[in-house]
Amino acid sequence: AQKITQTQPGMFVQEKEAVTLDCTYDTSDPSYGLFWYKQPSSGEMIFLIYQGSYDQQNATEGRYSLNFQKARKSANLVISASQLGDSAMYFCAMRVAGGYQKVTFGTGTKLQVIP
Amino acid sequence: DAMVIQNPRYQVTQFGKPVTLSCSQTLNHNVMYWYQQKSSQAPKLLFHYYDKDFNNEADTPDNFQSRRPNTSFCFLDIRSPGLGDAAMYLCATSPPGHLVDYGYTFGSGTRLTVV
Numbered sequence: 001a002q003k004i005t006q007t008q009p010g011m012f013v014q015e016k017e018a019v020t021l022d023c024t025y026d027t028s029d030p031s032y033g034l035f036w037y038k039q040p041s042s043g044e045m046i047f048l049i050y051q052g053s054y055d056q057q058n059a060t061e062g063r064y065s066l067n068f069q070k071a072r073k074s075a076n077l078v079i080s081a082s083q084l085g086d087s088a089m090y091f092c093a094m095r096v097a098g099g100y101q102k103v104t105f106g107t108g109t110k111l112q113v114i115p
Numbered sequence: 116d117a118m119v120i121q122n123p124r125y126q127v128t129q130f131g132k133p134v135t136l137s138c139s140q141t142l143n144h145n146v147m148y149w150y151q152q153k154s155s156q157a158p159k160l161l162f163h164y165y166d167k168d169f170n171n172e173a174d175t176p177d178n179f180q181s182r183r184p185n186t187s188f189c190f191l192d193i194r195s196p197g198l199g200d201a202a203m204y205l206c207a208t209s210p211p212g213h214l215v216d217y218g219y220t221f222g223s224g225t226r227l228t229v230v
Contacts, residue, residue, distance in 0.1 A: 035218040043203050045158075045221040091157065095218060102148070103209075103219055105157040 002027045004092050004106035011111050013082045020067070021077040021109045023092030032096040034075040035103070036066065039089040048090075051075055079111075087113045118142070121206050121222035128196050128229055136191040136225045138206030147189040148219065149181060150205040158205055164189060193227075201229045 003026040013019035025034065036048040051059045051066045059066040067076040079086055092106040119140045128134040138147065146165050150158035162171045164183045178200070180192040193200055203226050207219035 033218065037218075037221075042223075043205075043226060044223040045205060045207075045219070047218060047220070050218060089155075093218065102160055102163065107157050108155075110155075 002029075002032075002094055002096055002104045004094055004104050006092055006106035006109050008109045009107075011109055013079075013086075013111065013113055015084060015113055015115050016081055018078060018080045019082055019111065021079070021090050021092075021111065023075045023077065023106060025073050025075060025092070025094050027094065027096050029096040032094055034066070034068070035093045035095070036064070036075075036077045037091045037093060038086075039091065039108075041088070045091070049077065082113045084113050084115065087111060119206060119208055119220050119222040121204075121225050123225060124223060126225055126227050128193075128227065130198065130229055131195045134193050134196055134227070136193075136204050136206075136227070138189045138191075138222055139187050140208045140220075141187070142208055142220060143186060144208035144210055144220070145186075146209045147183060148207045148209075149179075149189070149191050150207065151200075152203045152205055152224075154202075161191070196227070196229045198229050201227055203227075 005024045032053045034051045038046045049059050049061045049064045049066050051068045058068050063080045065078045089108045089110050091108045093103045095103045122137050148163040149161045152158040160172050161175045162181050178194050182190045203224045205224045206222040209219050
């Protein structure tokens with residue numbers, strides 16, 4: 001079975017500073033993908049970044065980067081230069097090749113950016 | 116732009132009165148999912164379709180049904196909504212599961228209120 005753990009229910013960060021949101025995962029499948037989604041208060045789920053289990057380099061997308069440590073089974077999201085619009089719920093998620101299609105979500109971290 | 120569209124964005128229904136939520140996609144993805152998300156919780160998978168094959172999660176109540184008349188459309192029917200069914204309902208699509216580098220594409224969600 002696959003499992004995603006997000007241990008930070010809530011985080012605060014000062015505007016313009018960087019913040020790291022933690023995510024650990026567990027799977028026995030060697031082929032998997034890790035994702036981060038942002039969910040503002042309006043409710044839509046917005047894809048942020050993807051990391052494949054065989055990728056040698058950490059993924060980056062603009063201000064978002066994924067700190068992938070395979071041996072530790074962690075996939076932390078780093079947001080640089082936080083903006084007020086970054087205030088939202090953030091979900092870490094995983095999909096495995098051997099799984100039957102579904103993506104497993106963590107419980108989420110609520111990030112609040114302080115002016 | 117290819118996308119996933121959910122209608123309506125907000126739905127108010129009476130206790131016990133059947134309600135249908137709709138989802139359409141222009142991505143031509145094989146797989147469509149319905150998730151229920153209650154406040155401050157992770158999305159919970161209700162069921163999914165792989166093409167016409169329906170897959171129900173073991174803990175999805177019988178009160179929830181789904182239809183997929185064609186590749187583009189999928190419906191969620193709640194036969195007798197209770198107060199506990201008030202939630203955000205998210206539709207998502209994806210290519211087949213062996214393509215782990217593809218996550219979900221989500222619709223904007225339907226927020227259901229039961230009065």
